[in-house]
Amino acid sequence: MLAISPVDRIFVLTGAGVSAESGIPTFRGVNGLWRNYRIEEVASPHAWRRDPRLVWEFYSMRRRVAADAKPNPAHVALAKLEQRLRDRLFLCTQNVDDLHEQAGSKRVVHVHGELFRSRCDTCSRAPFHDTNTYDPPAELPQCDCGGWIRPHICWFGEMPFELDRIFRALDACTVFIAVGTSGVVEPAASFAAHVRGRAKAIYVGAEEPANASAFTECHLGKAGEMLPDLLGSF
Numbered sequence: 001m002l003a004i005s006p007v008d009r010i011f012v013l014t015g016a017g018v019s020a021e022s023g024i025p026t027f028r029g030v031n032g033l034w035r036n037y038r039i040e041e042v043a044s045p046h047a048w049r050r051d052p053r054l055v056w057e058f059y060s061m062r063r064r065v066a067a068d069a070k071p072n073p074a075h076v077a078l079a080k081l082e083q084r085l086r087d088r089l090f091l092c093t094q095n096v097d098d099l100h101e102q103a104g105s106k107r108v109v110h111v112h113g114e115l116f117r118s119r120c121d122t123c124s125r126a127p128f129h130d131t132n133t134y135d136p137p138a139e140l141p142q143c144d145c146g147g148w149i150r151p152h153i154c155w156f157g158e159m160p161f162e163l164d165r166i167f168r169a170l171d172a173c174t175v176f177i178a179v180g181t182s183g184v185v186e187p188a189a190s191f192a193a194h195v196r197g198r199a200k201a202i203y204v205g206a207e208e209p210a211n212a213s214a215f216t217e218c219h220l221g222k223a224g225e226m227l228p229d230l231l232g233s234f
């Protein structure tokens, strides 16, 4: 059990590993997305300018996979934690799926965007809910302004979302828990080091992350099997 006091403020960061048991592939694991796709062809502004149809094929595939996925006990444990701690929990996910919300989490900050939202690549129209798939022969979606509709995802080389809120919550937390993330992608990979010396940093995941030295505790195993027990004591 994780020793957490009633006054603690908890920051939880989740990564692809928390959705692995729900059937959503990770990025860098066995059969991970980046083993089968080239980032520069499907997940960068350059890729979008060069071949938006290929980019939409990739995200349409991911929408189909995520649409069939269901939350696992790790998502449920975090939703229950939110019910208990209310605003003493800050849940930040690098994942673009909606499994935290499906599990009942109300306040989820998606630092890398959301798979089932799209936006215009030209005008300032707000991102909107979009479950459609756009692979051939479907037409590429176009905005009324004439711009092209793109996935509301933070691509490599783009600014992640909600960083002000995230760093305020990091500065306020007394316990930092990272779950199922390899610790190689910034800025999330530096969150644990950011709270060092001020907050307890705990890692939960299938294997040691690249930034393991930033954590005071590492619990190795599957999130769906471990998180309910580890969080059970609140």
Ligand code: APR
Residues within 6 Å of the ligand: 014, 015, 016, 017, 018, 020, 021, 026, 027, 028, 029, 032, 094, 095, 112, 179, 180, 181, 182, 183, 184, 185, 204, 205, 206, 207, 208, 209, 221, 222, 223, 224
């Ligand atoms: N339970 C817990 N951890 C798991 C499980 C599981 N069932 N299965 C795999 N893991 C761990 C792996 O050991 C690995 O350390 O999850 C981690 C997944 O790492 P990545 O695939 O690198 O995913 P993530 O860290 O979330 O990637 C960060 O990179 O590609 C970008 O924007 C994308 O948000 C993503 C970011």
